[in-house]
Amino acid sequence: ARVFWEPYKNAANALSGLGVGIATSVSDNFGAGPNFLPRYRTPGQVQFFGYRAEAAADGLHRRWSPQAYYYNGPLGLLGEYVTSEQEVRLIAGASAGRVEHLENNAWQLSGSWVLTGEDASYRGLARPNHPFTTGAAGWGALELVARYGELDVDDDAFPLFANPATSASRAQAWTVGLNWYLTQNLKLVANYSQTTFDGGAAAG
Numbered sequence: 708a709r710v711f712w713e714p715y716k717n718a719a720n721a722l723s724g725l726g727v728g729i730a731t732s733v734s735d736n737f738g739a740g741p742n743f744l745p746r747y748r749t750p751g752q753v754q755f756f757g758y759r760a761e762a763a764a765d766g767l768h769r770r771w772s773p774q775a776y777y778y779n780g781p782l783g784l785l786g787e788y789v790t791s792e793q794e795v796r797l798i799a800g801a802s803a804g805r806v807e808h809l810e811n812n813a814w815q816l817s818g819s820w821v822l823t824g825e826d827a828s829y830r831g832l833a834r835p836n837h838p839f840t841t842g843a844a845g846w847g848a849l850e851l852v853a854r855y856g857e858l859d860v861d862d863d864a865f866p867l868f869a870n871p872a873t874s875a876s877r878a879q880a881w882t883v884g885l886n887w888y889l890t891q892n893l894k895l896v897a898n899y900s901q902t903t904f905d906g907g908a909a910a911g
Contacts, residue, residue, distance in 0.1 A: 708732070711774075724778035726829075731771040739763035739798060745791075747858060749902040750882055756860055756874040756907075758795070759867075765796035765806060778828055781821035785829070788814040795868050807863050815856030819886075822849040834891035850886040852898075855879075865906075875907030 711728030736743055743764040747756040774787035790812050797805045825832050825848050835848035857879045865871045884898035 721779055724828075725775075726777075727773075727775045729771065729773045732769070734768045735766055736764040736768040736793065737766065744793070744795070747860075747878070749878060750854075750856075750880050750900045751902065753902075755878055755902070755904055756869065756876075758864070758869050758874075761797050761799040761803075762868045763796050763798045764793055766794035767808075768793050776829055778826070781824055781827055783819035783821075783827035783829075784817070786814070786816045788812070795864075797867060802867055805867060807868060809861040809864050809868070811858065811860050811864075813856065813858040815854060817852065817854035819850055819852045822851055823847075831886075831894070832888050832891075835888050838891070839889035839893075847887060847889040850888070852882075852884045852886060854882045856881075871906050872909045873907065875904035877905035879903050 709728065709730035711726060713726045715722040715725055717723070739760070739762065741757070744758045744762060746754050746758075748754050769792045770790065772787055772789040774785075776783070776785040778784075790810060792808065792810045795807050795809050797803050819827055821827050821832065823836065825834075825836055827850070832848055832850065835845070837845035837847070839845055839847040858877065860869070860874075860876045862876065865874075865876060880900060880902040882898055882900040884896060887895040887897075889895065
């Protein structure tokens with residue numbers, strides 16, 4: 708279920724671009740492997756956390772996520788927080804049968820600024836004011852973007868359900884980028900992203 712509210716959408720003031728919401732899901736989840744337990748990746752798609760092969764989902768899987776955005780002229784801001792809970796059981800090894808209720812948390816903040824003055828929106832720019840045209844003055848629209856986010860794995864996942872020598876307990880990532888909207892149908896994107904970790908290696 709997800710509810711999202713834009714309370715001032717039709718108001719002619721600075722709050723017209725405000726939106727707030729919350730999403731949640733509840734299920735029973737049973738099974739081992741990546742189809743049942745998550746593997747977490749950095750924005751660069753490098754895996755930094757995974758459960759042991761001996762761990763399996765064993766019941767309640769609950770998530771909730773408050774979220775909000777704000778757009779006003781060339782400015783765009785977006786934030787969200789996510790909590791994911793899962794009952795996990797060890798199905799092999801000396802501690803087989805051990806059950807733990809694990810809760811992982813993450814959040815992110817992102818911002819954007821359209822350097823060429825067009826209005827920002829959740830879906831991006833509708834169209835540049837001056838689309839790129841060969842041999843003419845139009846160069847499209849430029850948008851500067853940045854994001855920071857963290858993911859924190861439940862400490863109780865280690866060392867039985869996840870290996871601290873190969874899975875990090877925390878990741879912090881930041882990204883900066885530039886979006887170039889040449890036309891309403893063509894966008895070029897350049898990003899630089901860096902992630903730092905707590906744990907995930909034999910030496911810490």
